[in-house]
Amino acid sequence: AQKVTQAQTEISVVEKEDVTLDCVYETRDTTYYLFWYKQPPSGELVFLIRRNSFDEQNEISGRYSWNFQKSTSSFNFTITASQVVDSAVYFCALSERRAGGSYIPTFGRGTSLIVHP
Amino acid sequence: DTGVSQNPRHKITKRGQNVTFRCDPISEHNRLYWYRQTLGQGPEFLTYFQNEAQLEKSRLLSDRFSAERPKGSFSTLEIQRTEQGDSAMYLCASSARTSGHNEQFFGPGTRLTVL
Numbered sequence: 227a228q229k230v231t232q233a234q235t236e237i238s239v240v241e242k243e244d245v246t247l248d249c250v251y252e253t254r255d256t257t258y259y260l261f262w263y264k265q266p267p268s269g270e271l272v273f274l275i276r277r278n279s280f281d282e283q284n285e286i287s288g289r290y291s292w293n294f295q296k297s298t299s300s301f302n303f304t305i306t307a308s309q310v311v312d313s314a315v316y317f318c319a320l321s322e323r324r325a326g327g328s329y330i331p332t333f334g335r336g337t338s339l340i341v342h343p
Numbered sequence: 344d345t346g347v348s349q350n351p352r353h354k355i356t357k358r359g360q361n362v363t364f365r366c367d368p369i370s371e372h373n374r375l376y377w378y379r380q381t382l383g384q385g386p387e388f389l390t391y392f393q394n395e396a397q398l399e400k401s402r403l404l405s406d407r408f409s410a411e412r413p414k415g416s417f418s419t420l421e422i423q424r425t426e427q428g429d430s431a432m433y434l435c436a437s438s439a440r441t442s443g444h445n446e447q448f449f450g451p452g453t454r455l456t457v458l
Binding site: 230261263268269270271272273276317319324328330331332333334335336 | 383384388391398449450451
């Protein structure tokens, strides 16, 4: 079973629409970290947010907001009033403590967001 | 530019040849990671350094792959006897212990094509 599932392979919206990208994760650890990264067409992954497992507060940053729900093992990402520049592949990642003591993220397969003008 | 840099950006090679990629992390970052990304997939972890010590290697890192970080600064990833299945984007990332848990900064990647 995948540790991070991003069921939406591709989402297409028209500019100014709101869009939610889903992320469901699987872990047995009580301490873990969740991330969202953006990968624009240029290819370089850009860090968006980190959330630890003990902090279920939702977060808003401009047009971006994140909804973390441990009860459903989900960490969803909403873009309000989408813009063409939001077009990119978005990755959700889970970081758990590994046998060697390090935390290494496992990435989902990504959701490709296309925002049409 | 103070971000993570990778060279070359693109590499085309014939099957059986050796290739080497370089990563220069953000200067104050002591942790360095290598990932591989194939089309339609997320990055997959290959290996991780803290300073010059290679602390963890993925099962994906076959014996044809070797990575070094000799002075705890830049790192190299070498692939020997390349195979067509090695074609992918190779990503490097770095992080600092004080920057928050595993907040990684990625380079632009090296795209490898094995003919």
